[in-house]
Amino acid sequence: MTVSTEDRPTRRVRVVDTTLRDGEQAPGNAMEPDEKVEMAQRIEALGVDVVEAAFPASSPRDFEATRLVSQTLKRARLATFSRTTRHDVEVAVEAGGTENHEVQLVATGSEIHLEHKRGISREQAVREVTDTVGFARSLGIGHVSVGIEDASRGSDDLVKALCDGALAAGADCIILADTTGCATPDEFGALVGKVRTWVPRPVRVSTHCHNDFGLSLINAVAGLAAGADEVQVTLGGIGERGGNTPLEELAALLAYKGEQYGVHTDIDTVGMYEAYTALRRIIRLDEPRNKPIFGTYAFGTTAGIHQQGILSNPATYEYVEPARFGRERSLLIGRHSGRTILRHMLGQLGIDITDEEFTEMYQRHVTERAGSDSEDLSVVRERLARELASR
Structure with a gap:
């Protein structure tokens, strides 16, 4: 079924695929660099806007995967994952260059992470973001996104300070992560709505939702309804613990209900299952029986x-x-x-x-x-x- 341009909803949703990074970092999902290249090509062909390739500073394999994927992509933007350190950004740029490369920085977004994971103050967290965003820009990176980890449990004061610092230093995207999958749609939608008032367009607001309660899809959609511009997804919803927002479920929901939400994607829905089949082959993932869209007996x-x-x-x-x-x-x-x-x-x-x-x-x-x-x-x-x- 083809939807004409005239019949399309008014706002196009940008899609960031993190199958090769967040999806791969879950147990059992490891991919070799050449396998990431194959999947990057398949994912790009589906019409996503951004392919997140790897965390280059984490290992030689991730560095090599980033280098190869950066040479492979023809249309989609390359994204890499980095901590808020200059070293990580330098490695990411060495691996993926500066052209068509979005450096994604992970910021410490909740008090529980500040105290128990990082052992730093709010002021230190903001300084890290401001310094690293500015450093990435100084290297010639045109697109810098700041992913606020555990934003769904962070205080308004902390999240706003991180947003303000990121924007002042030149970030053009704020990613709100429900890292533990703890948020409900009302809670996550309210968070996105608040941040949308703090972050003026054309700066993008993106969602990164985990599926611990089975709410990653509806949380992402609640984010879109509240003003988010893009959604981070993975094929089959693979990722840490219960996984991430599934690309196929987002594309399917918006194919049928997009007008209700006033949004649409340009994802090639017909080609998704073939790409997912290739992913299952590479990571040796059994096909589930009842998973929406991709399950053996979904139809x-x-x-x-x-x-x-x-x-x-x-x-x-x-x-x-x-x-x-x-x-x-x-x-x-x-x-x-x-x-x-x-x-x-x-x-x-x-x-x-x-x-x-x-x-x-x-x-x-x-x-x-x-x-x-x-x-x-x-x-x-x-x-x-x-x-x-x-x-």
Whole structure:
């Protein structure tokens, strides 16, 4: 389904993909530099605005991945992750250059982090931000974003001081991170709304939400509704602990409900599943059964009532259309399947049988398989065809 320009909502959402950085840093998700290059190409092809490649100062592999990805991207902007130190920025620039490179600095955004992680004062945290943003600008970096870590638990005074210091030094983006995934949509939307009043456009406000309560998507959308300009996402929602805002869920929601929120993305929804399949291959991630959009059975059912409706009109049970996301519908035979699906298969085979024969066939292929796993329609259809041909 193509949406014309005239029908599009009014405001375009910028998308920052951090699959290769935040997604990769979670246990089990490590990627080699050449694998990051492959994924960067696939992610860029989906239409994201920014690809965050790595944390260059953290390891030689991240440095090399940044160098290679910076040479690979043709349209999307490269982003790198750095602490608020000049050393990290120097390494990031050495790896990724200055052209088309956004240096993302992580600022200490809550009192609990100031005291228990960093052991520094608020004034020190602000000085770090101001100095490092200014240093990055002096090296020729055109875009510097300041990610306020744990912003959802920081006091207004601290978050505002960090925003003011970042803007005064030349930052053009403030990223608000719900680092522990603790915020509710009301809380996160209120935070973004406050920061939007402190941060004048064209400076961007971005969201970085974690999924510990399963709220990363709706928190990000609440942020957009409150005035955020962009969303940080990962393919499949991979990332620390419960993961990050999933790219596919954001793109799907805004494809159907974007007008309701007054926003849209330019993401290629059809190509996302292929990119996710490549990611799963690289990080050896099993495909979940029921994950929205990307789950094995996200567009599959064994339930007879659902199958009857879908065979009559897919819209009865498919609000989200599989083809729009590079997927196919799958109707499976299982113990909850009804007679409609069996009649459908026989019709496809051009077979006409008596009611008595149909009842016997239904018992053998559906009812008596109550303890068996569900089977794909094509498998059962082939078995029926062989059975009927042998009569």
